[in-house]
Amino acid sequence: MKVALDAMGGDHAPAVNIGGAIDALRYYPKLQHLYLVGIEDVLREECKRQGLDLNDPRVSIVHAPEVIGMAEPGAKTVRKKKHSSISIAMDMVKEGKADAFVSAGNTGGAVAAATLKLRTLPGVDRAGIASALPNEYGICHILDAGANPEAKPEHLVVYAVMGTAFARGVLGVKDPKVGLMSNGEEDEKGTAFTKEAFKLLKQAPGINFVGNVEGRDLFESELDVVLCDGFVGNIMLKSIEATAKAV
Amino acid sequence: MKVALDAMGGDHAPAVNIGGAIDALRYYPKLQHLYLVGIEDVLREECKRQGLDLNDPRVSIVHAPEVIGMAEPGAKTVRKKKHSSISIAMDMVKEGKADAFVSAGNTGGAVAAATLKLRTLPGVDRAGIASALPNEYGICHILDAGANPEAKPEHLVVYAVMGTAFARGVLGVKDPKVGLMSNGEEDEKGTAFTKEAFKLLKQAPGINFVGNVEGRDLFESELDVVLCDGFVGNIMLKSIEATAKAV
Numbered sequence: 001m002k003v004a005l006d007a008m009g010g011d012h013a014p015a016v017n018i019g020g021a022i023d024a025l026r027y028y029p030k031l032q033h034l035y036l037v038g039i040e041d042v043l044r045e046e047c048k049r050q051g052l053d054l055n056d057p058r059v060s061i062v063h064a065p066e067v068i069g070m071a072e073p074g075a076k077t078v079r080k081k082k083h084s085s086i087s088i089a090m091d092m093v094k095e096g097k098a099d100a101f102v103s104a105g106n107t108g109g110a111v112a113a114a115t116l117k118l119r120t121l122p123g124v125d126r127a128g129i130a131s132a133l134p135n136e137y138g139i140c141h142i143l144d145a146g147a148n149p150e151a152k153p154e155h156l157v158v159y160a161v162m163g164t165a166f167a168r169g170v171l172g173v174k175d176p177k178v179g180l181m182s183n184g185e186e187d188e189k190g191t192a193f194t195k196e197a198f199k200l201l202k203q204a205p206g207i208n209f210v211g212n213v214e215g216r217d218l219f220e221s222e223l224d225v226v227l228c229d230g231f232v233g234n235i236m237l238k239s240i241e242a243t244a245k246a247v
Numbered sequence: 248m249k250v251a252l253d254a255m256g257g258d259h260a261p262a263v264n265i266g267g268a269i270d271a272l273r274y275y276p277k278l279q280h281l282y283l284v285g286i287e288d289v290l291r292e293e294c295k296r297q298g299l300d301l302n303d304p305r306v307s308i309v310h311a312p313e314v315i316g317m318a319e320p321g322a323k324t325v326r327k328k329k330h331s332s333i334s335i336a337m338d339m340v341k342e343g344k345a346d347a348f349v350s351a352g353n354t355g356g357a358v359a360a361a362t363l364k365l366r367t368l369p370g371v372d373r374a375g376i377a378s379a380l381p382n383e384y385g386i387c388h389i390l391d392a393g394a395n396p397e398a399k400p401e402h403l404v405v406y407a408v409m410g411t412a413f414a415r416g417v418l419g420v421k422d423p424k425v426g427l428m429s430n431g432e433e434d435e436k437g438t439a440f441t442k443e444a445f446k447l448l449k450q451a452p453g454i455n456f457v458g459n460v461e462g463r464d465l466f467e468s469e470l471d472v473v474l475c476d477g478f479v480g481n482i483m484l485k486s487i488e489a490t491a492k493a494v
Contacts, residue, residue, distance in 0.1 A: 071433070073435070135493070146430055149430055149437070149438050150438050150439065181482055182478075182482075183393060183396055183477070183478050183481035183482060184481075186318070188320070190396070190478070191396050191397050191478050192397065194478075214482075214485050214489075215482060215484075215485030215486035215487070215488065215489040215490075216485060216488070216489040216492075217489075218486065218489055218490075219489050219490070219492070219493040220489070220493075228482075230430070231429075231430050231437070231438050231441075231479075232478075232479055232482060234430035234431075235428055235429075235430060235461075235462060235475075235479060235482075235483055236482055236483065236486050237462075238461050238462030238463060239462035239465065239483050239486055239487050239490075240462070240486050240487070240490045241462060241463070242461075242462040242463040242464075242465055242466050242467070243462075243465075243466070243486075243487045243490040243491055243494070244490055244494050245463075245466070246382070246466040246467075247490070247491050247494040
C-alpha cells in the first residue's frame with residue numbers, strides 16, 4: 001500500500017508528522033511507499049533533524065508550496081489553495097499514485113478535499129467522520145464526529161451502513177452493533193431528528209440496529225457504531241477528550 | 248429553611264435518600280426542617296435501620312402513597328400519579344410549607360411537576376436543568392442538561408440570564424462568563440440553531456457572553472455557564488460521567 005501523508009497538517013506539524021512517518025516505516029512492512037507531501041525545504045530540514053533517511057526507496061517528498069492552517073475555514077480554503085499539502089496529497093489518491101491519504105490537519109479541509117476530488121460512494125450524500133473510542137470490548141466509532149453538523153435523518157442511515165462495513169471488513173467484527181445516540185435508551189426518547197432517524201434505521205436492511213444509546217454505552221456496552229449528527233458528535237468527542245484529560 | 252425531600256426518588260431509594268437526610272441534618276444547622284416525603288411505612292423502616300431519630304423536631308415524614316419510577320415517562324406520570332412523592336413534595340413548596348424541593352428521582356417528573364405546580368418565572372417559557380461541573384476555577388454549569396431537548400434559540404438567552412443570576416447570587420461570582428457550546432470556538436461555527444442563539448446572546452443585556460466554546464472549556468477555562476439545548480446537554484453530561492468513570 002502506498003500512502004500520501006499531509007506532512008504539514010496539524011497543531012505540531014511537521015515534527016509529529018515526520019515522527020509518525022519514521023514509526024510507520026519501521027513498524028509497517030506492508031507500507032510500500034510513503035509520500036511526504038508539503039513544503040520541500042521544511043520537510044528536508046525536519047527529516048534531517050529526526051534522522052529520516054531520504055535515500056530510503058520507500059519514502060519520498062512531494063512538494064506542496066501551500067499549507068491550510070488549523071484556524072482557516074477548511075472547505076473555502078481548499079478551493080482557494082490549489083497547491084496545499086491536503087489538495088496535492090488528495091490528488092495523488094485521485095490519480096492512483098497513492099492508495100490512501102492521511103492527515104492530522106484541518107479537518108474541514110480534509111473532508112472537503114476528499115469530497116471534491118474523490119467524491120462520495122454511490123448512494124452516499126454526505127461524508128462522515130468516524131472517530132474511534134477504545135473500550136473493553138474493542139472499538140466503538142462515533143459517526144459522525146463532525147463532518148456534517150446539520151445532518152438529515154437519512155444521512156445517519158448511510159453512516160450506519162458505512163460504519164457496519166468498516167467494522168466488519170476492517171475490524172473483523174462479525175455482526176456489528178449500531179446504536180443511535182439519544183437522551184435516553186427508551187425508544188420514545190429523542191428529538192424530532194432522532195425519532196425520524198430511529199424509524200428509518202429500524203427499517204434499514206443489512207444493519208444490526210440496537211436502538212437508542214446513551215453516553216455510558218460508549219464505554220460499557222458491546223457497541224461498534226454510535227450514530228449522531230456531526231454537531232453532537234463533535235461536542236461529544238471533545239467533551240470526552242477534555243474529561244479524560246481533566247481526570 | 249424548610250426542605251421537602253423526595254425520599255422515594257432515585258435508583259437507590261430510599262436508602263441513599265435517608266442517608267443524605269441524616270448528613271444534611273448533621274451538617275446544615277440552617278436547615279430548620281426536613282420533610283421526608285414518601286411511603287410512610289417504608290420510610291419509618293429505613294429511618295430505623297439507619298438510626299434517623301423521628302422524634303427529632305427538625306424532621307418529619309409526609310406520607311405519599313405513590314412513587315414515580317425511574318423508567319416511567321416523567322411528565323405523563325406526574326399528571327396520573329397525583330399522590331406521588333414528587334407531586335406531594337412540590338405541593339408543599341407551592342403552599343409555602345416548604346421553601347425548597349430536593350429529588351434524586353425521575354428528572355422529567357421533577358421538571359414537569361415544578362413547571363405545572365410552581366410555574367416558571369415571568370419571561371421564562373421553558374424550565375432548564377443546570378448541572379454543575381467542578382473545575383479548577385470553581386463551578387461551570389451546563390444549562391440546559393436535559394429539560395428542554397428541542398429548545399429554541401430564545402430559550403438559551405433566558406437560560407443565560409438565569410444562569411448568570413444563579414452564579415452571581417448563589418455562588419458569588421462577580422461577573423459570570425457565559426459561553427455557547429458549539430463545534431468550534433470561531434464565531435461562524437455551529438448550526439442554524441446555535442448561530443441564531445449566538446446573535447441573540449450578543450445583543451442580550453445583562454449577561455457577559457464570551458462566544459462559542461468547546462468541550463475543553465468546561466474544564467480549562469474560567470467559565471460559569473455553558474449554554475446548549477437539552478438534547479446536547481444531556482448527551483454531553485452523560486458522556487462526561489461515563490468517561491470519568493471509564494478513566
